[in-house]
Amino acid sequence: MTDILSVRDLEKTFGSLVAARDITVHIPAQQTIGVIGANGAGKTTFVNMITGHLRPSKGSIWFEGEEITGRPSREITRLGISRSFQVAQIFPSLSVFENMCTAAAIGRHSGGFFKNVFTPVHSAQAVADAEAAVELFQIARYRDVRAFALPQGVRKLLDIAMAVAGHPRLLLLDEPTSGISIEEKFDVMQVVMSALKSRKITVLFVEHDMEIVDRFADRVLAFYDGTVIADGAPAQTLGDPKVQELISGTKIRDTAGRAAHA
Amino acid sequence: MANRSTIIGAAVFLLAAVLAPLLPDWVVSLMAIAFANALVVLGLIVLWRAGLVSFGQALYYCIGAYIVALSGRWINFTDGVVLVLLAGLFSGFTAFLVGFLIARYREIFFAMLSLALSMILYGVLVKTESLGSTDGFSVATPTFAGYAPHGEMLNLALYWLTLAACAASALAVGIYFRSIAGALAAPVRDNEIRVEFLGVSVTNVIHTKLVIAGTLAGLGGALAALIIGHVDPNMAYWTTSGGFVFVAILAGAGSVAAAFVGSLVFEAIRSFAVAMLPEFWQMMLGSVLLLTILFVPDGLGSLATRLRRKPREVQPQ
Numbered sequence: 001m002t003d004i005l006s007v008r009d010l011e012k013t014f015g016s017l018v019a020a021r022d023i024t025v026h027i028p029a030q031q032t033i034g035v036i037g038a039n040g041a042g043k044t045t046f047v048n049m050i051t052g053h054l055r056p057s058k059g060s061i062w063f064e065g066e067e068i069t070g071r072p073s074r075e076i077t078r079l080g081i082s083r084s085f086q087v088a089q090i091f092p093s094l095s096v097f098e099n100m101c102t103a104a105a106i107g108r109h110s111g112g113f114f115k116n117v118f119t120p121v122h123s124a125q126a127v128a129d130a131e132a133a134v135e136l137f138q139i140a141r142y143r144d145v146r147a148f149a150l151p152q153g154v155r156k157l158l159d160i161a162m163a164v165a166g167h168p169r170l171l172l173l174d175e176p177t178s179g180i181s182i183e184e185k186f187d188v189m190q191v192v193m194s195a196l197k198s199r200k201i202t203v204l205f206v207e208h209d210m211e212i213v214d215r216f217a218d219r220v221l222a223f224y225d226g227t228v229i230a231d232g233a234p235a236q237t238l239g240d241p242k243v244q245e246l247i248s249g250t251k252i253r254d255t256a257g258r259a260a261h262a
Numbered sequence: 263m264a265n266r267s268t269i270i271g272a273a274v275f276l277l278a279a280v281l282a283p284l285l286p287d288w289v290v291s292l293m294a295i296a297f298a299n300a301l302v303v304l305g306l307i308v309l310w311r312a313g314l315v316s317f318g319q320a321l322y323y324c325i326g327a328y329i330v331a332l333s334g335r336w337i338n339f340t341d342g343v344v345l346v347l348l349a350g351l352f353s354g355f356t357a358f359l360v361g362f363l364i365a366r367y368r369e370i371f372f373a374m375l376s377l378a379l380s381m382i383l384y385g386v387l388v389k390t391e392s393l394g395s396t397d398g399f400s401v402a403t404p405t406f407a408g409y410a411p412h413g414e415m416l417n418l419a420l421y422w423l424t425l426a427a428c429a430a431s432a433l434a435v436g437i438y439f440r441s442i443a444g445a446l447a448a449p450v451r452d453n454e455i456r457v458e459f460l461g462v463s464v465t466n467v468i469h470t471k472l473v474i475a476g477t478l479a480g481l482g483g484a485l486a487a488l489i490i491g492h493v494d495p496n497m498a499y500w501t502t503s504g505g506f507v508f509v510a511i512l513a514g515a516g517s518v519a520a521a522f523v524g525s526l527v528f529e530a531i532r533s534f535a536v537a538m539l540p541e542f543w544q545m546m547l548g549s550v551l552l553l554t555i556l557f558v559p560d561g562l563g564s565l566a567t568r569l570r571r572k573p574r575e576v577q578p579q
Contacts, residue, residue: 051459073458073459074458074461074462074463077458077459077460077461078461082459083459085455089453089455089456089459090452090453090456091448091449091452091453091456092452092453093448093451093452094448094449094452102442102445102446102449102460103460105442105445106442106460106461106462107460109442115442116441116442116443116446116462117438117441117442117443117444117470118437118441119441119442120440120441120442121440121441121442121444121445122440162456162460163459165460166460166461
């Protein structure tokens with residue numbers, strides 16, 4: 001199987017602070033990858049470099065055989081990499097359906113300037129896509145509720161549903177379960193993961209809850225101090241003594257302080 | 263729904279055109295000015311939906327007006343239809359250039375920068391003595407494909423020209439509002455990050471809106487110049503921009519129709535107030551705005567839409 005995403009020798013420095021270094025990862029299509037690590041370990045920096053939000057200081061990123069290092073995020077989105085956010089990025093004044101329809105119309109008809117000006121946002125296909133998406137992500141009962149009034153779990157689902165509307169091949173989820181109660185977490189992840197599986201999307205998700213990582217990931221990357229310290233099947237990575245000591249285990253260290261020293 | 267409002271709109275414009283010969287001359291003039299100004303207000307609504315308020319639409323209004331006036335003065339060209347189209351093109355192009363500067367700004371910075379640009383034009387015109395300085399100059403009587411009407415007929419012809427421009431603009435803006443780019447107004451106002459990550463450039467969306475608003479303001483200015491028969495630098499002054507913002511707030515951003523309803527109501531109240539309370543007409547306008555904001559917060563335009571659409575507000579669960 002060819003790799004959908006290849007990251008080679010990636011490094012990001014902010015002045016003297018090294019936020020990411022020596023990251024080399026190859027991701028085959030349709031794999032589901034969990035990313036773990038303490039706060040400040042470089043997970044979000046890693047995601048932000050792939051989506052073009054941050055420009056790497058060194059190294060290269062390849063998507064479907066094409067180099068995308070340092071390209072603007074809009075272009076990367078159009079190439080087929082989408083993302084959701086730690087804090088759901090939705091349109092609060094619009095209903096769930098209007099949120100979805102906007103995303104679906106752009107995803108379906110995304111084109112140049114003139115196409116956007118002359119294609120109706122409620123085209124038959126966009127409406128059908130939006131209806132299908134609210135069903136798929138099981139938020140149909142909130143269809144006509146304005147987004148500002150949504151419960152946290154539904155916000156996150158809507159955020160992810162909108163990210164998927166553009167038919168990405170690779171989706172990056174930054175802490176999909178943050179802000180959701182422990183009782184709801186598994187249900188939300190179940191909905192998300194089965195929806196994404198049905199669309200054959202390669203997923204990379206950042207997550208703090210080790211049970212969720214263990215349950216949903218095919219492979220786990222463990223970040224520490226800006227780099228990948230373990231990479232393998234969930235049982236292997238989560239069982240790694242270094243990972244247990246530094247990330248998931250009993251010993252809790254001030255990793256942010258360490259990163260600052262490096 | 264979309265088709266229904268288009269049909270209703272077309273019917274109202276036709277009715278307004280057909281009834282005009284039956285109305286007194288001064289009413290026709292008043293309505294013509296109200297419709298011309300409504301175009302500027304429509305442009306403000308386009309921007310407002312994306313959360314932007316321009317205090318500088320007078321820039322394009324004035325450019326449109328001066329294009330018409332200068333064409334008559336310098337090259338003796340007076341064809342009304344061509345002049346109005348030319349003015350729209352020229353002010354739209356100006357907005358396109360200005361957009362590269364101000365499409366990146368938001369909120370008060372956007373408002374003040376647009377105001378500053380219009381004041382530059384005001385300053386230049388005031389200093390230009392060959393164009394009459396603060397007094398301005400007269401606009402040559404327009405012709406229509408060789409036909410040169412006078413008196414009441416001219417009045418009517420200009421009114422119909424204004425109505426035609428309004429109908430075409432209303433139709434175009436209606437189509438735009440229902441398009442992807444048009445529907446992105448609320449998303450841009452709500453959350454620019456998500457719009458960018460859907461793969462759309464927020465700057466481009468706003469730039470487009472600036473060009474649309476500029477073109478509409480230019481059309482309005484050109485028509486106003488023809489109807490009034492005179493142009494002066496006050497057309498670029500910030501109080502002119504402020505007046506349009508006033509009408510936009512009165513009208514509300516709910517629909518295309520709002521611009522026309524708002525502008526007609528404003529012009530009617532102003533004429534009434536000036537005639538009845540010459541000392542206090544501004545106070546009366548202020549009170550009307552205050553009452554509108556208090557009791558019809560979505561603007562007078564929302565009254566028109568309320569008649570045919572029941573409020574469909576879904577309660578959050």
